[in-house]
Amino acid sequence: MPKRTEADEARDIFAFVIHACSAVARDRSKYLAFRKEIYDTMDRKAFCRTMKDAKDNYACTQFFQERSASLAIKSLEVFAASFAREKPLERLTDFLRKRFPRYQSELAKQKGGFPGISFFTRGSHSVHQVLENVSVYVLLFLRYDGKKGNEAGIPPEDEQLRMFISSIPSIVVDSRRNQKYRGRISSEERRLRKTLIGGGEEPVTLYEFFDDDNQKMLNAIAAKFCFDDLMECEFTEKDANALARCIIRDFVADEGEVADDDEEESIESLTDPKTLGEIQGHLRMQLQQRTLFDVDLNYARLMYAFGKISSDDRDELLDLYMSNVPKDEKEEEPDSALKRMLSEKDAVIREKQSQLNKLQLELNKANKKLAGTKEKYIDAKNALGDMQKVIEGMQKGDLKVSDIEDDAPVSFPEGAVLFGGHPNWLRKFRLKYPKVKTYDADDMSFTPETVRNASVVILNVTYMSHKQYGPVIKIARQYHKTVEYIK
Helix, strand or coil: CCCCCHHHHHHHHHHHHHHHHHHHHHCHHHHHHHHHHCHHHCCHHHHHHHHHHHHHHHHCEHHHHHCCHHHHHHHHHHHHHHCCCCCHHHHHHHHHHHHCHHHHHHHHHCCCCCCCHHHHHCCCCCHHHHHHHHHHHHHHHHCCCCCCCCHHHCCCCCHHHHHHHHHCHHHHCECCCCCCCCCCCCHHHHHHHHHHHCCCCCCEEHHHHCCHHHHHHHHHHHHHHCCCHHHHCEECHHHHHHHHHHHHHHHCCCHHHCCCHHHHHHHHCCCCCCCHHHHHHHHHHHHHHCCHHHCCHHHHHHHHHHHHHHHHHHHHHHHHHHHCCCCCCCCCCHHHHHHHHHHHHHHHHHHHHHHHHHHHHHHHHHHHHHHHHHHHHHHHHHHHHHHHHHHHHHHHCCCCEECCCCCCCCCCCCCCEEEECCHHHHHHHHHHCCCCEEECCCCCCCCHHHHHCCCCEEEEHHHCCHHHHHHHHHHHHHCCCCEEEEC
8 A cells, every 4th residue: 555645644634635625615604704703803815825725736636626616615725724723623513513413422432432423414415515524624623622642543343434434535636627637548438539629629619519300309408407508618629639548537347446355345234225325336237337338429529518618707706705804804795795796797797688689679579570571582583474474475466355446255153353454454344334333543442351252353464563463363272263264
């Protein structure tokens, strides 16, 4: 087993401390008490230095990326305020001893030992809270006054509790996305990298990987939850490399890492069906059976992009918070300043959205008007073409046309309707056929019912506007009306 270094020891202490700080930040009453007892009496300059020193190593940890942005920032605030004073661990554990009396009583009851895991899971709603509870107990354990000799080094007997304690330091190590790759790149990973980037080295957006139907759905989700950033997220070659590494490590079974039967049985021996150990064992066996071809790469790209955006948002919030830390007591508190800035930012976004909505309404109206105009243009064009064909047919003699001046009087049934004709010609027609209802060439006062109820539709296309001809012939064809031509 490799010898532990001072850096390893410092990382372990930081892991327990930041989880204990999270336990304080999560509980409103404890957080408010902390601000009153410690935050309001700290050295502001030292607090700012501690925040800045911790930021780079803290923001890339699994702890920071897995918790809500609010809890992650508050936890760092509690940590920095505690370490902006002399004897920081003593001051923090004094506060924990006062605000977590159940843990102090249990520590005395156990005579400096550890209770079973059920003590820490009571009233907890997530694994994160259990880890925080264990960390508070560990810090109180390290300063327990009743222990003697080397008893402080005795490990807990509860296997699950031991697992929790051993897993806590790993949560403050850089997340896998930020870890540098070591060792040879397998041919499978190299092929996966090329597939993920889509064959090119230029940055591409997620749009290029999804079909139209999925794009619509994802756009709706992105607009609701991600300010439209998700589908516009650039997917670079570096991202493809990082994602390929994660998929290979997490989803593809590695024969060198397959546990032997005894180890599997020891994990399965954890009898509680919902313990972390059994869940890990179940997941582990599932992951070993998977292959690269089981992975939905579009889903993987989507989750990676969402995580990337979330991480960027968290970093931005943390930077905003740190930039507004007051240098003295008279300045505005950072959380108040951050809320104010976010409120102002939201107001700008709402105003921009309102302007965009107005523009969208105007665009919809313009598009609707354009569509109506286009439809009228097409109808007019078709009507003009029909009229030209009718006139050509009349000129060639292919179409039967009655001439009221040269031919014998024509008999029109009752209910006949005439459209078109020169005004002089119309006067003669009305005198000769008074029972036929007539409409001048430009008269558009008729209704669809006029044509529908006509016994026969008479058209004089030699003197008739296409504006009138189009709707008349359209309605006549729709209701299969008899059409006669006259001149």
